[in-house]
Amino acid sequence: MTLDPVLSRIDSDLEAATDRLFDLLRIPSISTDPAYAADCDRAADWLVKDLQSIGVEVGKRPTPGHPMVLGHIDGGDADAPHLLFYGHYDVQPVDPLDLWDRDPFDPALEDTAGGTVIRARGSSDDKGQLMTFIEACRAWIAEHGRLPCKITFFFEGEEESGSPSLIPFLEEHKELMQADLALICDTGLFESRVPAIITQLRGLLGEELVLKGPDKDLHSGMYGGASINPIRVLTRILGNLHDDQGRIQVPGFYDGVPELSPELAKQWKALEFDHATFLGDVGLNTPAGEQDRSALEMIWSRPTAEINGIWGGYTGDGFKTVLPAEAHAKVSFRLVGHQDPHAIRENFRAWVQAQLPADVTVEFTGHGASKAGLMNTTHPAFEQSRAVLGAEWGHDAVFAGCGGSIPVAGHFKSILEMDTMLVGWAKDDDQIHSPNEKYDLESFRKGIRSWARVLDAVGS
């Protein structure tokens, strides 16, 4: 089967493909907020319907949380590889809503200095990206009546909320999900230009804590000085999370953190990463991590501790001289190498406990725990894909790291014993997880065409 007519069909069908994506983007499938559970369900139904329209045998699989979508379609010769494609249909919350220039769930094409973009929550992470693969399959089937390989489609609705149902689901459907290689489209282009095949991912550990002091809010005139203030304690403890060099102070935190191999160090150096532009695009100029590390190490190969949210006391207009009964924070850790998220969770909780003064107690809630991931770049699909992506993007594809956390890749390996290849078309300025998220129309079009090329190269 030939590739060219597939590529032409992708271009001629682009407007319809964009309309399909818009339908999916209009569904506010925010998985972390229980208020949007019905919308997550609607997004799953939409995917089932769309996959059925191209002949995939597919169904919605219930979980204790949001449903999975699992489907299969045959293709290729007897010896053609069997690929499992993973994406997630859930999206991040949209607050602060007032920083959005339009309704996050009313997608539109916008002409910008950087070209035409698709503006909506989820346009890049991950609805736009997962649709590039579905559209590539649609074009192949329309043109040739079949795909060049067997494909299992697997879509999750809890990726942005710690994937509580994922592991049990994989364990339960092990046989059903066997394939030669998993494909994930949830990453980006290197420096927004160069097609990148991801070779390592960071893990993620989320912790929420509430410090409790007096049994009610107090007046700082009457009690100020004699009563402990939980916000004061919280800032003191979290203020100690990093030392002056940016190193994380939780005991044992760096256990299992590897040094960069000379080979990888050489590869990354060759990428000539421009951190001034990377940071300059978001109004910054100084790498803020460990002072003895390169910016690329800070975001790809070094672990982090971040306070993602903090609140306590009076936060409204004006002023209130209150000593609050409670103070809250959400903290997350990006993990690398062989760091053990469960050990770090225990160490972090003990480290906080050890710093509590008299009259203050703490309660913790865990939010997901995943190890870092290292891809098997010796799988033939990696070289086959690298060879064909250059033609689409005008740059040779590179093997790159990724600072984000895509725990499913690790679970595919540990539970399904399946390698994963991550390729994606997002750009650094897509503002995923932020107001005004967008996906370049170029990412969408070339992404679809790229998958068509990869299917051609990997399949038969």
Add this chain to the structure above:
Amino acid sequence: MTLDPVLSRIDSDLEAATDRLFDLLRIPSISTDPAYAADCDRAADWLVKDLQSIGVEVGKRPTPGHPMVLGHIDGGDADAPHLLFYGHYDVQPVDPLDLWDRDPFDPALEDTAGGTVIRARGSSDDKGQLMTFIEACRAWIAEHGRLPCKITFFFEGEEESGSPSLIPFLEEHKELMQADLALICDTGLFESRVPAIITQLRGLLGEELVLKGPDKDLHSGMYGGASINPIRVLTRILGNLHDDQGRIQVPGFYDGVPELSPELAKQWKALEFDHATFLGDVGLNTPAGEQDRSALEMIWSRPTAEINGIWGGYTGDGFKTVLPAEAHAKVSFRLVGHQDPHAIRENFRAWVQAQLPADVTVEFTGHGASKAGLMNTTHPAFEQSRAVLGAEWGHDAVFAGCGGSIPVAGHFKSILEMDTMLVGWAKDDDQIHSPNEKYDLESFRKGIRSWARVLDAVGS
């Protein structure tokens, strides 16, 4: 004129007096929140109407903020003293609303283990307290047709929001407000039992700050490690506000903080303050201030720094791995002796600035700045009042300190050259500024009777 029939009338009129207070408590006059401006205005109107009903010549005086209420009524002989009574009709915000057992603005009498209480926001601070004075005047006039002294009534509606209009108003109406002594009913009983005449007050300085880092919220997977996180910087700076001994680290903060005079130290020792009960009532047991100070010093004569509110990043349900663009805090300082609030504001801002890393900026907003107050206990009214209060409460009255800040007393001295006497009937468990604020019916009744006694003792 005799006192006894006035006291009897106060008792027989108590139910009607309670109903009048309830009318005032139903008005949600939260001064710090612009949404309640019209309610503040209604509360002022209510006071004008009520004072007119007892023959006071009174009017509502506009300000750039909430209106003042200023009225006058003659009384006593030619040589009778002229007293100015001050109170505030505005109240604190009510959040967290879910911790209230009833609508904060639907007052009710509740029978509790400690006796019958009036439950509502403002019942103690300050509507219930100011009404004790008005009701005492009402009883005097009803019984004897006149008061034993001339009285100017002065009510403010911005006390809980930094009194922005107070100083200009006092300067503009200097002549109109001349009197021999100011009376303020906004303080409490010592250990909830002993009538206390306040001899010193702490000052108050409020500062709000917002730290700004990246120009938008970022995804901690893509930027985590290389991008500065304003919450991390905020916790690090505010975590340094106190050292391990509880001393405040802002340079020059302790300039002008006096040691307790041997005489005052002796007086306070004699009070045998029971800090175990004071803290135990709010679920605490360890004085949390400077480790080398007594609990009474911590709340009366030592300065404090408190974080009254903090917020930034994602604070909703679930988790969001965001690096926020901003982090916010509200910080206040209680001041003593000759500490200069303006110098401390400058020092605090410089201290924060000096700790900012690259790429982080800070913006400050001031919320009020008042010096500590020292009363002139040699004014005859102090001894005259101390002599008669014992009869009402069954305990000799004491001269006590107060950890709260009532800046108006200082302004009366500096602008009107008038001394102030502070007496009040609040109890430690009134939960002012907290959910479920209450005022004991006993405080209300004995408070009214106490003012009747003070008017009798001071007047002629």
